[in-house]
Amino acid sequence: MDDVTKFPRPMVTVDIVIFSMHDHELKVLLIKRDIQPYKGGWALPGGFVHIDEDLEVAAKRELLEETGVKDVYLEQLYTFGDPKRDSRGRVITIAYFALIKSEGQRLDPKTDVSEANWFSAYQPPKLAFDHSKILEYALKRLQWKLEYTTVAFQFLQDKFTLTELQKIYETILHKKFDKRNFRKKIFALDIVEDTGDILEGMAHRPAKLYKCNKKIGELVEIL
C-alpha cells in the first residue's frame, strides 16, 4: 500500500456558525435546506470544500453564497467526524465560528438554499445532522472568547456606547454586571477610546460614543 492516494476518501465540508446580536438577543444564522436529507429543515450554512480550496476560503465562500454575508470575523471551531453524522456517507465537517456586526448586512442567499434567517441562538429550531451539537460548541466558544478576548466589539458598530457593550456581555453570558464596575474594568484595560461624539435623540441624557483600540479577538482578560 505505497500509493496512499488509493485509500477510500471521505467527503469534507465546512459549516459556519455565525452569530449576531439583534434587539438584545443573540442570533444564529440558519438556512432552509432545499435538498435531501433534511429537505425543508434548518441547518447551518456550509457546503463541500473544493478540491483546491483552503478551508477558511471555503467557509467564506459558502457563507457568501448561501447567505450573502461577507466581511466577518471568522475562526476555525472544531472538526466533527462521527462516521454516522450524515446518511449520505462519510462526511467530515470543519466547523467555523463567525461574528458579524448587529444590523450589519442584508441576507441574500444565492444558491442551493431557499431561505436564510436569523434565529435565537439559545432557542434554535431543530437542526439537521449534528448541527445542534456544533451550535452548542460554538456557544461555549463564544462565551469563552467574550471573557478572554476583545471579540465583543465585533458585534458593535465602530462607535458604540458603554451600555451597548455591557448589554453584549450580559446577553451572552447570562448575567448582570454592575455598571460602575464594568466601566472601571473596561477603562482599566485601556481597550476603548472616547471619540468625542455622543449619541443624541434619546429621551434621556445622551451617551458618549467610544471606539475599540485593540484588534478584534486580541487576547485580553476582560472579566
Next chain:
Amino acid sequence: MDDVTKFPRPMVTVDIVIFSMHDHELKVLLIKRDIQPYKGGWALPGGFVHIDEDLEVAAKRELLEETGVKDVYLEQLYTFGDPKRDSRGRVITIAYFALIKSEGQRLDPKTDVSEANWFSAYQPPKLAFDHSKILEYALKRLQWKLEYTTVAFQFLQDKFTLTELQKIYETILHKKFDKRNFRKKIFALDIVEDTGDILEGMAHRPAKLYKCNKKIGELVEIL
C-alpha cells in the same frame, strides 16, 4: 449536481502531537518516515483516517501503531487544510494533542515507521510537511492548558511531590515560580491531596507525596 457524493474528495489524515516530560525537558514524539515524501525525515505520528472510523479513534490507532503508545490524554487541536501542504495531493489533517506520563511507556513502533523517538519540543529537528507549524500550535495550546486546567498532572505519576509539579510549570511556561506562593496557590485551589507517603532515599529531607483529586484537563485557573 444533486448527487453530492460525486464531488472530488480530499484525503484526510490525523496527526498527533504527543508531549511528555523527561529529565525536566519537554519532549515531543516523532517518527522517522520510511516512505516518500520526506523519506528518512522526522514527522509527527499520524496517518489516514479509515472510511468508517471516528477521528479520535483514528488518532489513537495511529499512535498505537506507529509508536506503541496507549492510554494517553487526547484532544483535538486544529485542522490544517492548506491545499499545498502535501505534494501527493489534497490532504486535510486533523491534528490531535496528546500528553503522556513521564517515563510512562516504552516506544514500540509496529508499522510504516522505522523508528520513533523523543525530541526536545522547543528545539525539534526539521519536520516533514507543515508539521513544524502544527507543533508550534500544540505548544501554545499546552501552555494555555497548563494555566487554565489541571493537565499538568497528566505528566506526573499518580503520586508526586510539589517540586515535581512546579518544575512542570516552570519548564513549559519558561518562568520561575516562588516556591511558597506556588504551594499556597495549589493548596488554595484544593486540587491535590496528601497521600501520607513520602519520597525517601534522597540526600536531603524527604518530600511529601501528593495526588491529584480533580479530573485531568478540568477547567481550573491555576496561575
Next chain:
DNA sequence: CCAAAAGTGTTAGTGATACACCCATGT
C-alpha cells in the same frame, strides 16, 4: 558537619465587589 532540597508566614500592594445618587435630555 556539610550539602541539598523540603518546608513554612508575613507584609504590602493590587484588583474585585458591593453599593446610591446626581445629570442631561425629550416629552
Next chain:
DNA sequence: ACATGGGTGTATCACTAACACTTTTGG
C-alpha cells in the same frame, strides 16, 4: 416636572507578589 437611561466614587475584602530562614535527610 417627570421619566429615562447616562454617568460617577468609596470602602471592604480577597488575591497576588515579594521576600529568607529552618528542617530533614544522606554522605
